[in-house]
Amino acid sequence: MLTVNHTRPTGPAGRVSRVETLMLGTAWRDFGYVRVHTDEGLSGIGEITHPYRGAEVCALTESLAGRHLLGADPFDTEEIWLRLYQGDFLRGGDLGGIALSGLDQALHDLMGKALGVPVYRLTGGACRDTVRVYANGWYNGERDPETFAAKARETLAKGYSALKFDPFGPGLHELERAELRRSVDLVAAVREAVGPDTDLFIEGHARFAMPTAARLLRELEPFDIGWFEEPMPWTHIERYRELRQRAAFPISGGEHFHNRYEYKQLFATEAVDIVQPDLSMAGGFTEIRKIAATADTHGMLVAPHNSNSPLCTTASAHAALGIPNLKILETFDSLLEDHVFAALRGTLPVENGHLPLPTAPGLGVELADEVFAEHPPTHRFWNMFSEGWEKRNRT
Known part of the structure; x- marks a missing residue:
């Protein structure tokens, strides 16, 4: 369960091929984002803002993706959530919680784009x-x-x-x-x-x-x-x-x-x-x-x-x-x-x-x-x- 399954049929979004993070400076705080790409040319985004530890969250998000997300079908959200949380021994906390949350948002963005419907x-x-x-x-x-x-x-x-x-x-x-x-x-x-x-x-x-x-x-x-x-x-x-x-x-x-x-x-x-x-x-x-x-x-x-x-x-x-x-x-x-x-x-x-x-x-x-x-x-x-x-x- 906790490894990427490449044998199932691939959904309309394709499979995750690359994950990147970005940060935006403001007069209040730095906002953080993750962008997840698939081999079908789609990309989905999520927010990974931490009030003070933005660089750390970005680094964790990218490393999580490297271990558990590359090659995954974005539609397998429940399994991916479990893989990120349980498979990486996150055990809660703010850094892991924010990284996981942003990746989950990005996967839903990808699903909506692939199907042509709003996420809601x-x-x-x-x-x-x-x-x-x-x-x-x-x-x-x-x-x-x-x-x-x-x-x-x-x-x-x-x-x-x-x-x-x-x-x-x-x-x-x-x-x-x-x-x-x-x-x-x-x-x-x-x-x-x-x-x-x-x-x-x-x-x-x-x-x-x-x-x-x-x-x-x-x-x-x-x-x-x-x-x-x-x-x-x-x-x-x-x-x-x-x-x-x-x-x-x-x-x-x-x-x-x-x-x-x-x-x-x-x-x-x-x-x-x-x-x-x-x-x-x-x-x-x-x-x-x-x-x-x-x-x-x-x-x-x-x-x-x-x-x-x-x-x-x-x-x-x-x-x-x-x-x-x-x-x-x-x-x-x-x-x-x-x-x-x-x-x-x-x-x-x-x-x-x-x-x-x-x-x-x-x-x-x-x-x-x-x-x-x-x-x-x-x-x-x-x-x-x-x-x-x-x-x-x-x-």
């Missing part, structure tokens, strides 16, 4: 006509109520009806009293600015100890938030259920888990109300459907995490269309420079806070190599435990 047609079809998205990254500026309120209004003017932000600034485990008051004031200012009909989601970035997380539940209750995301580190996953029982609003999380096996404890402990798998971290199309289905058996909704490029946004829309228990999808697209969209030709546009139904074969996106050459990796790093992290190295 291969992953359950459509349960809806559009995918609702929320904006993140819009608050990259001075951390004061007036600035946050103004930026929130600007983002709503672009058509969004849902926003997420981290109001808490730097810190780990606890917040000083003045910092806590400042954080709550930011939430209050944004809620007042956007009115009662806008969904607000609050990000905790998995960094508070239980007493601080519990205090924040009380402080955030007046603002009618849609969820409190990752209030505690996942090293304390057994305490999430206790926190949920205290909360007057949903608790969400799961972006840091990279496959169904890592998700087992989250489901077993009923840690969250809303799960947030990332298509470029949690195993690609092959795996995210399993995670969403398991969430459904626990009465949980799915709000996919997506802090990556517009390619992941587009690919996530394909996945989200077929998830019956979908809530909403994340996007940072409004944060990005024009050259990112020039490098990724054919990504779905955000229109009035929604992504439209895709029509092009595969993912519908092609990489413009000449734009990549003009914007090499920048190797930026933003430390969210230091003052001013929310600016994300932008001036």
Whole structure:
């Protein structure tokens, strides 16, 4: 099972003949991509962005392909997923999870192109006509109520009806009293600015100890938030259920888990109300459907995490269309420079806070190599435990 089978009839995409990786520099982070070629002249792409270890993920992706993907039929996605994961002893983790996810996306892109249909047609079809998205990254500026309120209004003017932000600034485990008051004031200012009909989601970035997380539940209750995301580190996953029982609003999380096996404890402990798998971290199309289905058996909704490029946004829309228990999808697209969209030709546009139904074969996106050459990796790093992290190295 764990070796490439060359004796089966070859599917319409042919067999994998070459795999390459590319990186694109931006003012925020470096975006990573994989492109898989077949002997029939087709190519499929996937996203392999890691916030800080892009070169390492690219190297792993290429070595995985050399060991397990060359000569494979792209339509054998289940076997290929198992071959990459079990055959390479990945055993989870971020580097392996991202590499596997990107390769799986690329295989689905190849299948769609070979058959002449959008990827969502291969992953359950459509349960809806559009995918609702929320904006993140819009608050990259001075951390004061007036600035946050103004930026929130600007983002709503672009058509969004849902926003997420981290109001808490730097810190780990606890917040000083003045910092806590400042954080709550930011939430209050944004809620007042956007009115009662806008969904607000609050990000905790998995960094508070239980007493601080519990205090924040009380402080955030007046603002009618849609969820409190990752209030505690996942090293304390057994305490999430206790926190949920205290909360007057949903608790969400799961972006840091990279496959169904890592998700087992989250489901077993009923840690969250809303799960947030990332298509470029949690195993690609092959795996995210399993995670969403398991969430459904626990009465949980799915709000996919997506802090990556517009390619992941587009690919996530394909996945989200077929998830019956979908809530909403994340996007940072409004944060990005024009050259990112020039490098990724054919990504779905955000229109009035929604992504439209895709029509092009595969993912519908092609990489413009000449734009990549003009914007090499920048190797930026933003430390969210230091003052001013929310600016994300932008001036």
